[in-house]
Every structure is written in C-alpha cells, then in structure tokens.
Amino acid sequence: MSVPQLLHYTLDPTSRLVRLMCAEYGKDIELVHLKAWRREQDFLDVNPAGEVPVLHVDDQLTLVGASAVIYFIEEQFGAEPLLLPKEPVLRAETRRLTDWALGKFSDDVSRYIVEEKFIKNDRPGGTPDTTVLRAARANLSEHLAYFNYVLATRPWLAGGEMTLADFALAAQISTLDYLSEMPWDSVAEVKAWYQRLKSRPAFRPLLLDRVVGMPASANYADLDF
C-alpha cells in the first residue's frame, strides 16, 4: 500500500491534528506543503472550499475536509486505545469538544490569528490588523477559561482518558504557541495538560516545525516551559 499524501501547511491547526493522529497510530504519511490560502485553480479543482487538510490515500480515494480526513484516519488507521472511544458518554463528550476545537475555537480565535500573523506575511505589504488581533485574543481568554475549568475537574478534556478532543485542542494551541499567543501564566490547568501532551512521541515532529522568516516562540519546543 502506498504512503498517503497530506496536503497541508505548517501552521494549519487542523492539518496538525491529522499529523498528530497519524503519528499516534504509527501511520506514515508524506507531507506536501501547500499555500492553500492562495486559492490556486489546481487546488480549487481538488477542494472547491480551498482548504487543507486534503489526504490523497491512493488513486481511488482523495479525502477533502477536516471530518472526512480525521474520521477516515480514526476508522482505517486507528488502533486501541482509540482516540474516539466507544463508551457512549465519553464518545459524546469527545465529539462535543472536538467540534468545539475545530469549529468554535477555530472560528473565534485561531483562524484570525493565523490570518493576521501568518498568512498576511505571504502578501506584499500585508500587515496584521491590531483590532482583529485584539478581538481574537479576548475570545482566546474566554475559551481558555472554559477549558481551564474543565481540566480542573478531569485529567483529560473529555474525561478520564486521552481522546481526540485533547489532540484537536492541542493542535490548535500548538499553532498559537508557535506564534507566541498563549498566555500560559493565566491558565495553569491548561498548561499542565499541554505539557503532558507535548511530551508524547507523536508531538515531536510538530515541535521541530519551523516557518522560514518566522521564528517560533522561545518555549515552543521546550517540554518544561
């Protein structure tokens, strides 16, 4: 069987989730870097939504969009303990919080920060809009306060076990951390939880990522920040 190809860009949080899942399940994938935001026609022909991740599994199967990619990996490459647990309460809670990370958190926080601090950098004369950044940071504080509260009551986001929800949020946070946007001092529970995740072997490749001309935050790869 051929190695699947992942179209991604380094700081795309959802692509990072895909990479984390594959690493956790020991599934090799080939990374193909794509400046998806340029919306070039070749890529729009593959995904009219113009977004990564896209996973070319083989000649017969190309997966487009976050859910298609993530749940394919879970179903086809997953091994015990599964990231999407079978027990109904934990499964529902995993879905609720995975959706939150991929949807609400992304829509309120990370897509603005990625757009202003990373994507605009690729455009001649592009400079971050400080009003947008300020709003995204205010939203970030609210989201983190909620997750900090959840993690004060449970070891992992969805309950007693590490699940897809942990990976989904950690992928988002890893991008923000790269861009020096994580207010670690004000969210002790989130910090302790992220330290545990960061120490997993699956996380290592992400911590080695670097973007040309855009250094990572000082503690980005530090396991004991």
Next chain:
Amino acid sequence: MSVPQLLHYTLDPTSRLVRLMCAEYGKDIELVHLKAWRREQDFLDVNPAGEVPVLHVDDQLTLVGASAVIYFIEEQFGAEPLLLPKEPVLRAETRRLTDWALGKFSDDVSRYIVEEKFIKNDRPGGTPDTTVLRAARANLSEHLAYFNYVLATRPWLAGGEMTLADFALAAQISTLDYLSEMPWDSVAEVKAWYQRLKSRPAFRPLLLDRVVGMPASANYADLDF
C-alpha cells in the same frame, strides 16, 4: 426505553437535520422548544456553547452539539440503508458535504439570515440589518451555484445514493425556504433535488411547522412548487 428529548427551535437548521434523521429511521423523539439564543443560565449549564441541538437520551446521557447528536443517531438508531454509507469514496464525500452544509453554508449564509429575520424578531425593537442580509444572500448565490453544479452531475449530493449530506443541506434550505430566501428560479437542479427530498415522509413534520407571527413562504409546504 424512554423517548429521547430534543431541545431545539423550529427554524434551527441543525435541529431540523436531527428531526429528519430520526423520522427517516423511524425513531420517535419528543420536541422541546427552546429559545436558545436567549442564553439563559439553565441552558448554559447544559451547553456552555449555548446552542441547540441538545438530545437528552436518558438520565445517563445528554448529547450536546451537532456532531455528538447526529453521529449518535446514525450509530444507535440507524438502519439500512444508512445515511452515512460504508463505501469509502461515498462515505468521504458524504462527510465533506455534510461538513460543508453544517459549517461553511451555515457560517456564510443561514446563521445570518436566521439571526436577522428570525431571532431579532424576538428582541424588542430588533430590525433586520439589510447590509448583513445582502451579504448573506450574495454568499447564498455562490453556494447554490456550486451545489447546482454538483447536482447536474449526480442524482444526489454525494453520488449515486441519498445520504446524510442531502439531509444536512436540505435542512438548511428548508429554513431559508420558510423565510422566503430561496431563489428557486435560478437553481433548477437544486430545485428538482429538493422536490424529491420534500416528498419523503420524513420531511412531512417539517412542512407542518409554523412560527407564530411569521408565516411561511407561499410554497413552503407545496410539493410541486
């Protein structure tokens, strides 16, 4: 086994998808109408995101958020032919387009139209913002042009069979149709597809919905519009 309770409001597109799925699978649910947008504390305690659908399955299990509810129904109440097919290409395409309907289409179009034309009606002195409505309508035209193109090449959204993607988009469209926002004359393929869906028994309860003080569009319940 007790009858699950669905917290919803009449014109919420995702709650409509839940109702369609349960009707298609012959699963009885009890509807509990909730003005979720008022974000009352009792409800925020159940769902900090302040959104419906929420499904109380029993004392042990409350499902919160679109994915948790929808995929629980699929997995627990689903019967052949399943709305999320097993065949990998169709399964991936179903997920891509279901996500599109619940995510992109909702974010670009329906949530603005529902907010301006329906939710604001619940607020003293609330009047629709015509600038927002104009932008949402322009987005709607673009989305419909894409779906019209897809439906010119296939009988159903994801391919040769009716799937969850059809229900997810039809649920969105049914809300817009109620609010007289569907430009039927310009999207012949979408119209023919929607007519087929609308004729299914599972659709009937939705077509009987009425909102007090807000009549449905003239052809809302008409099967041959």
